[in-house]
Amino acid sequence: MTTYYYTASSLDGFIATADHSLDWLIKQDFDENGPMAYPEFVRGVGALAMGSSTYEWVMRNENGVWGYKQPTWVFTHRALQTPDGAAVHLTHGDVRDVHASMTAAADGKDLWIIGGGDLAGQFADAGLLDEVWVQYAPVTLGSGAPLLPRDLDLELIDLARNRAFLCGRYRVLRAE
Numbered sequence: 001m002t003t004y005y006y007t008a009s010s011l012d013g014f015i016a017t018a019d020h021s022l023d024w025l026i027k028q029d030f031d032e033n034g035p036m037a038y039p040e041f042v043r044g045v046g047a048l049a050m051g052s053s054t055y056e057w058v059m060r061n062e063n064g065v066w067g068y069k070q071p072t073w074v075f076t077h078r079a080l081q082t083p084d085g086a087a088v089h090l091t092h093g094d095v096r097d098v099h100a101s102m103t104a105a106a107d108g109k110d111l112w113i114i115g116g117g118d119l120a121g122q123f124a125d126a127g128l129l130d131e132v133w134v135q136y137a138p139v140t141l142g143s144g145a146p147l148l149p150r151d152l153d154l155e156l157i158d159l160a161r162n163r164a165f166l167c168g169r170y171r172v173l174r175a176e
């Protein structure tokens with residue numbers, strides 16, 4: 001079981017603009033059947049975690065229709081509305097406890113921290129983040145939501161080009 005942070009980023013390390021737009025990303029050319037693409041990645045994933053900005057973006061952009069099949073933990077201090085019938089758990093619990101619940105729910109499959117960057121960092125702080133996959137779009141944003149605002153060492157273990165994107169797969173190195 002591996003805990004991933006799989007995301008797309010601008011070249012200058014932002015995963016959304018300051019006003020949470022992903023227009024710069026959605027317009028890019030990407031082969032869904034190409035290397036390091038989402039459909040193959042998500043097949044191995046059994047549980048998800050995201051912060052509330054990411055959750056609210058998903059809800060806005062999918063018109064309230066919840067597209068994820070996997071049980072999902074949404075980190076928030078607020079009483080957000082959740083989609084009917086979906087396995088969406090709101091939490092402000094310790095990431096270690098949430099990780100244990102995700103692991104149990106995932107039934108041997110992998111875990112995906114969708115974002116944002118600080119939430120992925122919270123899992124890394126607890127020694128619970130194994131890999132970071134980044135699809136770098138050919139754009140700079142200058143400011144926005146940060147990719148992974150931590151001081152971490154990572155090892156590049158795979159790379160690929162997927163049309164417009166430079167894709168890197170990194171292992172998080174932990175202090176011995």
Ligand SMILES: NC(=O)c1ccc[n+]([C@@H]2O[C@H](COP(=O)([O-])OP(=O)(O)OC[C@H]3O[C@@H](n4cnc5c(N)ncnc54)[C@H](OP(=O)(O)O)[C@@H]3O)[C@@H](O)[C@H]2O)c1
Binds near residue numbers: 122
């Ligand atoms: N480029 C991509 O592929 C990609 C991937 C993922 C996300 N995104 C986008 O990137 C942006 C990320 O936004 P963001 O940086 O604000 O991050 P976020 O993690 O989506 O949301 C941050 C919020 O989550 C809540 N939260 C975080 N940690 C918590 C904890 N331990 N306990 C309780 N609540 C916690 C807090 O909000 P409350 O006020 O609710 O407590 C916090 O302000 C979004 O626009 C998203 O759509 C892009």
